[in-house]
Amino acid sequence: MMDSFQDVPGPQVVTKGRHTTLLRMAMNVIGCLISIPAYWAITVHCHYPVTLDLVFTILLTELNRLVNEGRRIQFYEEDSPEPLLPPRDEGYGSYSSTPYDEKNMSFMESQIVPQSRLDSMAAVVGWREDPALFTRALESYKNAKHCTFMLVGIDGDDVADRDMVDVFNIVFPTQSKVIHVPQPLGEVAEQFLAKHIAICKQNGQPINMEECHDIAMRHCFQLARTIIEQEGVNLSSVRHICLRQRHMHKKGIMFTTFVFALVIADVLGIEFLWSSDSDTLVLPNSIHKTVDAIAQDPTIGGASSGLIVHNGHETAVTNLAATVYWGELYLTRSSPAFTATSDCQSGPSTVFRLAALPAILIPWYLQTLLGKRMIINEDRHLTTNLLKRGWGVVFASDVLAATDTPTTMARWLKQQVRWARATHIESLLQPKVYLITHPLLFYSMSKRELGPLIALIATLWYFFTGEQLIIVFIADLFVRVVASALYNLLRNPHRLERASLKWIIPGMFFYHIPLPGVHVWSLLTLTADGWGTSMRNNSEMAKKDSVRQAWWETGFFVGWMAVVAGCVARWLATYYELSSGELLLAMVVSSAAAAAVAWRLTIYQMS
Structure with missing residues (x-):
């Protein structure tokens, strides 16, 4: 076989795709600069900003x-x-039946x-x-x-x-x-x-x-x-x-x-x-x-x-994850793709x-x-x-x-954190990309990077002060959830089985509630690495993490769920006009219970 490659020069190295002119770069920069303020101006004057964002995403x-x-x-x-x-x-x-x-x-x-x-x-x-x-x-x-x-x-x-x-x-x-x-x-x-x-x-x-x-x-x-x-x-x-x-x-x-x-x-x-x-x-x-x-x-x-x-x-986790792939990832990945x-x-x-x-x-x-x-x-x-x-x-x-x-919550979170780290690195540390690509990419990146960060800050602020930085309209969230589910049922190329329909709404909560915690923890640990999701053969599945390693990888989830549960308790206590002592007790009990459940689902299973 030594003669097989003698006359083959090797793969051609093509260094560039489309050429981007200076004028086009300037237009891209202008588009990036005006896209976020324009969207903000529209949404702040609308009682249904989340639904409006969904409509825009569906159109894209x-x-x-x-x-x-x-x-x-x-x-x-x-x-x-x-x-x-x-x-x-x-x-x-087969390319040919002729003897070689x-x-x-x-x-x-x-x-x-x-x-x-x-x-x-x-x-x-x-x-x-x-x-x-x-x-x-x-x-x-x-x-x-x-x-x-x-x-x-x-x-x-x-x-x-x-x-x-x-x-x-x-x-x-x-x-x-x-x-x-x-x-x-x-x-x-x-x-x-x-x-x-x-x-x-x-x-x-x-x-x-x-x-x-x-x-x-x-x-x-x-x-x-x-x-x-x-x-x-x-x-x-x-x-x-x-x-x-x-x-x-x-x-x-x-x-x-x-x-x-x-x-x-x-x-x-x-x-x-x-x-x-x-x-x-x-x-x-x-x-x-x-x-x-x-x-x-x-x-x-x-x-x-x-x-x-x-x-x-x-498992329950895979059922929930399947609806995330079906709905959320299908829509978000389509946004800048046209x-x-x-x-x-x-x-x-x-x-x-x-x-x-x-x-x-x-x-x-x-x-x-x-x-x-x-x-x-x-x-x-x-x-x-x-x-x-x-x-x-x-x-x-x-x-x-x-x-x-x-198949488990711990493995799912580790995968999400790994993906989020890669997203931060490529979205925030590669500004040259936005010079030569359509401003819609910058818009999608900004929404993806800023949204969970703002949600985390607002949640922590409410947890400690009781003040709402962001006014959330329940009707807006309800319309968004229903509209998203209906659109995917009608247009998503993957047709869910009837048995999977009951997981659609829980799947939305499964994805969005941990998202701010995953987002910020991955941002704080950008340089952590590994092969990826742990492998599935018997020897690898049998391995356990140390307690320290388990806390490092998923401890953020325990803390974040404690905060979320505390916020829910604060809102309910305020709604029912409980005393400050009763409010504090409700927050402590709710946070401790949520943290215990989160610990059981993650660190306990991993170590």
Whole structure:
């Protein structure tokens, strides 16, 4: 196989998407400056500001769906790809029935031709996943239309990590290969980059970081090609590759997997990469319907689909979380998306235009915050890097994939805090993004960052003083809750089962009541990190946190619920005109009871 890549120059590095003129930047800044005051002026003169905000969000959500469908129609009219093909033996098309002769055929892009521009490669990464869930996840790709190649990245090569390799071999017994990567390619890129910069400094040469990143990426491409050749991988027949490397973190295995994906896709002529997690199931249309939402516009670098929860009936927490995905996340993620400025591509259901990846992978991998390497915000920082380079990012809200959600309150809170940290980092510390993107992104960011903070301040103020900083109209909240539920029932692409309808209203409280506490605690602990949600195999699930660690991760929830319960007690005591002593007693008892319940649901279970 040494001749297979001889004439292949490697993936093309495209550094920019759309060009943003100075005039456009100026208009974006003006739009950012006037968007929040204008919205404030409208809402303060309205008795239903929460409902008005919902109406505006619904209009943006509908507009996003309309724009996405317009791109699809234009794509099919202009490119006329071949009709969707039914899944084959293992869900992957075969490119040719002609016997392969490696002496007479090199893997040139013009010689291995995709059946359609919608053909994509899938990359799934994970670490110590539950074998049964991982099996279901991989099996789902067998029915995924236009998924022509499968890459699996396993972040670990110890004995405990063999379960995932065994699952891969069982699900894909043929046309498959397991490759051990001797050194994580992220480390290789970092070491090569440091060496190249040192040589430039020693020789007195100017340092162009983009050029250095380009050289380091090409080195990684060459190394990946060499590993593939040494493993004797025949890309005309192999359709599933499992990559194993020493355990690092999610960014580490994603970097390695993406590099291999770029090399292989360049050989196969594939334009798009579907990126997902080991706990996520794809539906037959998940991949190609996300791809066809961006295929027509070469300036769009990425997209993500909507998400539903496949374990929604497992516990009360999963039932509640399923309604959060169904309602709240569907609406909030749709808001800026029609302008192709979605600021988060969900890790479980993301498509990348491969041409956009080479220039952003090293800056993404080497991100630092206050001098510390960041590994927690892999999804959002990839999106930020795309937006900063002019690439559009869209949200295909009418397409669904099914992900796993934590089954306990403690695990749910840890996940929410981790996501919130990434949101703060990318929203507040990347101001350049707002220069080159539509002001609607800045508006959405401001509402998302300021709303929970204001709610927390107002709640604490009322708890200690009894004075209301914000006047809340009960009728406004009621209309918002009812209108949101009705809209989702009518227009959300995910149709809830009848048994799930009773969880809709509780799910709204489940999401919004802890939100201010999650928001502020994550803001105060920006640099905390980890692989992500704790893994689900037996060895990982059996682990317990120390009491100190449990208090650090979820103690804020205990305190916040005490404050919320105290505020409710104060309001009821005031309403029924209790004496000051009775009011204080009611607040103390309510706060203590709420704190005890919160402690039982989180710290007690974790430690």
